[in-house]
Amino acid sequence: MGIVVSKRINKTQEPLPKTLPGVVCAQRVRCGKPRCRCAHGQRHLAFYRFWREGGRLRKRYVRRADLASVGAACEARLRERQALAEGWQQWRKLVAGVREVSR
Structure with a gap:
């Protein structure tokens, strides 16, 4: 008899x-x-990711649970683009x- 290992796949969330x-x-x-x-006054604090796509400003809600990972992914993209721009300048x-x- 072999051991059966099941992989749980969450179909509602795509990996970032x-x-x-x-x-x-x-x-x-x-x-x-x-x-x-x-x-009646004081509003809730919500987090959104803003980016441009096809010349239009896009906005997507970011859950608090995903805030750190989404923020890190945006920062990584910014660092990559800065490094690419420096490479082209050189x-x-x-x-x-x-x-x-x-x-």
Whole structure:
């Protein structure tokens, strides 16, 4: 008899990619319940990820449980893009140097 190992797959949640475009921001919002404190003044604190896609600003709610992982993924994407921009800047300097020497 073999041992059967079952893998639990959560079909409702997709795994987060290692990097995400955008930034996570906090906003004060109303929940919509008529007897809630936010209906009469102080609003709730909610977190959203903002990014641009196809020239449009997009917004997606971020659960508090996912806040750290989504924020880290956005920061990782920002670091990757900064490193890429620095690489291209170095490349342009090298090309300019080669052109100077070849003249």
